[in-house]
Amino acid sequence: QVHLVQSEAEVKRPGASVKVSCKASGYVHWVRQAPGQGLEWMGIINPSGGSPSYTQRFQGRLTVTRDTSTSTVYMELSRLRSEDTAIYYCARGRLAVASRGGFDSWGQGTLVTVSS
C-alpha cells in the first residue's frame, strides 16, 4: 500500500490551532485516533478541493482545504482542547471518481499533543 506523507508532530497550547498537511490526490479523508482509542472519521474533501464535509461535532472548528498545484491537503483544527490530543491520519479514497469504496492509502499519522 502507498503511504501518504504527512507533516511532523505538533505540540499546542489549549485554545490554539493546528494545521496538518498530507500529500495526496483524489478524495482525501481525515481520521483521528486518541491514545489507546479507536478510529474517528472527521471529514472529507473532493479532488477539486470543493465542498468539504465534516462530522457535526467538529463543525466550526475543522477546516479541510487543498492546494491542487502541490497535491497537498490541509486539516486545520482550531480552539484546541486536551481531548484533541490524538494521532491524525489522512487517508485516500480507493476510487478516483467516487468517495465510497474504502481508503486504500493512509498517511503515517501526525501526533498532535494539546497541553498547557
Added chain:
Amino acid sequence: DIVMTQSPLSLPVTPGEPASISCRSSQSLLHSNGFNYLDWYLQRPGQSPQLLLYFSSNRASGVPDRFSGSGSGTDFTLHISRVEAEDVGVFYCMQARQTPWTFGQGTKVEIK
C-alpha cells in the same frame, strides 16, 4: 449518525484456526445500486490502518484470500479462514452509507 457495533471486542486466536468478527449497523448500509457501503480495516500494532475489504466482500489489492467478508443490510461478518501470526492487531468495520462515516469500536485479535 449510524452506530456500528462489533463483537467480540477481544478475540484470542490459535494460528491455523478460523476466526470471525461480527459488525452490525443501526441502519441499513445497502444502497439502491446494490452495494453495501461497509469496509473492513486492520490496524497492526504501531501502524496505520490498512484496507482489507470494501463493499462488504471485495478484497483490497494485495490482501490474502484467507480474508473474506459476508453480509448485507445491517449484519456483516469478517472471516479469516486460517489465522496467521501477522493478523494480530485491531480490526475495524466502517460504514460509508451516509456522512459522517462511522467506525465500530474495534476487535482486538491476539494469539493465544
